[in-house]
Amino acid sequence: xxxxxxxxxxxxxxxxxxxxxxxxxxxxxxxxxxxxxxxxxxxxxxxxxxxxxxxxxxxxxxxxxxxxxxxxxxxxxxxxxxxxxxxxxxxxxxxxxxxxxxxxxxxxxxxxxxxxxxxxxxxxxxxxxxxxxxxxxxxxxxxxxxxxxxxxxxxxxxxxxxxxxxxxxxxxxxxxxxxxxxxxxxxxxxxxxxxxxxxxxxxxxxxxxxxxxxxxxxxxxxxxxxxxxxxxxxxxxxxxxxxxxxxxxxxxxxxxxxxxxxxxxxxxxxxxxxxxxxxxxxxxxxxxxxxxxxxxxxxxxxxxxxxxxxxxxxxxxxxxxxxxxxxxxxxxxxxxxxxxxxxxxxxxxxxxxxxxxxxxxxxxxxxxxxxxxxxxxxxxxxxxxxxxxxxxxxxxxxxxxxxxxxxxxxxxxxxxxxxxxxxxxx
Amino acid sequence: xxxxxxxxxxxxxxxxxxxxxxxxxxxxxxxxxxxxxxxxxxxxxxxxxxxxxxxxxxxxxxxxxxxxxxxxxxxxxxxxxxxxxxxxxxxxxxxxxxxxxxxxxxxxxxxxxxxxxxxxxxxxxxxxxxxxxxxxxxxxxxxxxxxxxxx
Numbered sequence: 001x002x003x004x005x006x007x008x009x010x011x012x013x014x015x016x017x018x019x020x021x022x023x024x025x026x027x028x029x030x031x032x033x034x035x036x037x038x039x040x041x042x043x044x045x046x047x048x049x050x051x052x053x054x055x056x057x058x059x060x061x062x063x064x065x066x067x068x069x070x071x072x073x074x075x076x077x078x079x080x081x082x083x084x085x086x087x088x089x090x091x092x093x094x095x096x097x098x099x100x101x102x103x104x105x106x107x108x109x110x111x112x113x114x115x116x117x118x119x120x121x122x123x124x125x126x127x128x129x130x131x132x133x134x135x136x137x138x139x140x141x142x143x144x145x146x147x148x149x150x151x152x153x154x155x156x157x158x159x160x161x162x163x164x165x166x167x168x169x170x171x172x173x174x175x176x177x178x179x180x181x182x183x184x185x186x187x188x189x190x191x192x193x194x195x196x197x198x199x200x201x202x203x204x205x206x207x208x209x210x211x212x213x214x215x216x217x218x219x220x221x222x223x224x225x226x227x228x229x230x231x232x233x234x235x236x237x238x239x240x241x242x243x244x245x246x247x248x249x250x251x252x253x254x255x256x257x258x259x260x261x262x263x264x265x266x267x268x269x270x271x272x273x274x275x276x277x278x279x280x281x282x283x284x285x286x287x288x289x290x291x292x293x294x295x296x297x298x299x300x301x302x303x304x305x306x307x308x309x310x311x312x313x314x315x316x317x318x319x320x321x322x323x324x325x326x327x328x329x330x331x332x333x334x335x336x337x338x339x340x341x342x343x344x345x346x347x348x349x350x351x352x353x354x355x356x357x358x359x360x361x362x363x364x365x366x367x368x369x370x371x372x373x374x375x376x377x378x379x380x381x382x383x384x385x386x387x388x389x390x391x392x393x394x395x396x397x398x399x400x401x402x403x404x405x406x407x408x409x410x411x412x413x414x415x416x417x418x419x420x421x422x423x424x425x426x
Numbered sequence: 427x428x429x430x431x432x433x434x435x436x437x438x439x440x441x442x443x444x445x446x447x448x449x450x451x452x453x454x455x456x457x458x459x460x461x462x463x464x465x466x467x468x469x470x471x472x473x474x475x476x477x478x479x480x481x482x483x484x485x486x487x488x489x490x491x492x493x494x495x496x497x498x499x500x501x502x503x504x505x506x507x508x509x510x511x512x513x514x515x516x517x518x519x520x521x522x523x524x525x526x527x528x529x530x531x532x533x534x535x536x537x538x539x540x541x542x543x544x545x546x547x548x549x550x551x552x553x554x555x556x557x558x559x560x561x562x563x564x565x566x567x568x569x570x571x572x573x574x575x576x577x
Contacts, residue, residue, distance in 0.1 A: 174471075175471060175472050175473050176462045176463055176466075176472045176473040177462075178462065178473060178475075179567075179568065179569040179570065180569075180570060180571070180572060181569045181570060181571050182571060182572070183571075201494075202496065204492070204494040205489045205492035205493075205494050205495035205496070205498070206485075206489055208492055209485045209488040209489045209492065210485065212488070213481060213484075213485055214481060223479075223481065224479050224482075225478075225479055225481040225482045228482055228485075229481075229485075232485075329569045334473065345471065346470045346471065349470060349471060349472065349473050350470075352473045353473055353474055353476075353477060356473075357473065357474070357475060357476070358475050358570045358571075358572060358573050359460060359475040359476040359572075359573040359574075361485060361486065361489055363572060364497040364498075364572035364573065364574045365495070365496045365497050367497065367571065367572040368496045368497035368572065368574075369496060372496075
């Protein structure tokens with residue numbers, strides 16, 4: 001067995017044949033996060049992305065529904081839509097001019113008399129299942145399988161937190177997309193984002209320089225650099241902080257981290273007049289008790305297995321696209337709360353730069369370590385990866401989630417690998 | 427030193443890894459900006475590959491010297507090739523446009539960057555200080571491996 005309770009065989013990360021099978025059995029079946037409804041607000045809006053290795057178009061085909069279409073002409077196979085986003089009535093293949101409406105139905109074929117009419121394809125292949133949870137667009141390449149809400153299970157709470165924090169529930173993707181790539185397996189990123197034992201080592205250098213930087217200003221007297229400095233310092237939290245955080249996983253391999261970070265970490269955070277204005281808006285809408293309940297939720301990273309990692313509290317979302325067994329690219333998105341004070345979005349952008357930026361002090365060290373792991377795992381001299389921290393001490397919660405005995409338990413890797421095994425052996 | 431020579435001097439400091447001396451070229455109120463998007467108009471509402479004030483820029487230089495800066499140990503070897511220098515005279519500052527090609531080598535991997543660059547220079551002691559530097563990488567919107575060098 002490649003996956004055992006507290007260890008994983010290195011070939012799971014390094015064998016191209018296993019990677020091919022993952023694309024079929026995991027990325028070909030699971031619900032994948034594709035984006036957010038704000039990216040396709042009006043009829044005809046579209047953007048291109050990938051589901052595993054399949055190039056797809058996400059298209060607003062009518063007021064109610066979003067279509068997800070395989071971006072491949074039914075004729076000779078060209079991409080019908082160049083990479084990017086926009087608004088259109090038709091996707092027209094650049095090769096022979098076959099055209100499709102925004103639902104993917106074939107509309108016109110030049111030299112049509114040359115074809116037997118009943119043999120013409122009907123249109124672009126539509127991805128069979130598309131569903132939306134609180135504005136986030138998901139799709140699955142499999143005809144059947146669990147519904148989206150069942151798939152998400154307790155991880156729904158993280159999306160709820162993401163949306164509940166926005167006055168009026170209004171969120172939109174904004175502020176640019178980082179696309180950072182690394183020479184390593186896709187799973188390495190998902191296994192890193194809930195790992196509270198790594199920052200002290202991987203991020204030692206950025207923690208050290210941030211500690212010696214000027215202290216962040218008091219509310220109303222902040223500096224531009226404060227968000228970066230605070231976030232880098234936070235990575236150097238004492239061991240006791242990491243041990244005390246909440247670490248939950250779900251049966252489908254999702255996971256989320258809580259009790260680590262609160263709103264005081266943002267420049268316009270607790271005590272700042274801009275944050276007070278934001279809180280007032282939430283109170284006007286939901287009442288004080290509910291507003292305070294929402295703001296007391298302190299979720300940090302959430303993993304939606306197998307392709308997404310997000311931070312509801314600070315409105316960051318990352319989608320991972322596996323390119324090869326040893327090559328991955330991560331697209332990162334920021335979200336604006338449309339009805340919140342504009343200054344809060346500036347914090348989100350500065351936060352994105354330090355957490356997800358391709359040139360960040362922090363991210364560059366993560367990418368370096370992913371590559372070193374991949375390099376190490378390409379060696380056949382040692383077979384096993386050991387993921388036993390906290391093994392045997394997991395706590396079952398009432399809502400179906402399991403909680404790590406401590407915040408640095410490797411429960412999240414074990415849960416991901418259990419889900420991996422379920423997909424791969426089904 | 428004229429503005430063109432100053433740009434060569436700056437590039438030489440980077441290529442010889444004299445990062446502290448390079449940092450000293452910047453004014454206290456300097457900004458150093460590598461935009462994420464083509465024709466990006468501002469750095470506060472849209473993310474940037476790098477957008478630093480002087481405080482943050484200093485953290486980059488200090489990180490490069492830290493004994494556990496994994497992505498910077500060893501520091502990449504680079505060549506910054508400056509070209510097409512065009513100087514616009516202004517009242518208190520010069521605006522200097524140039525092109526930049528950077529060859530980066532580290533851990534058996536070599537890559538090339540190309541960029542349009544804008545400097546705003548303030549005369550100081552017969553030379554200049556950099557008040558603002560903007561580096562528009564031609565592939566800023568593309569899929570990029572981590573960037574741990576300075577342009």
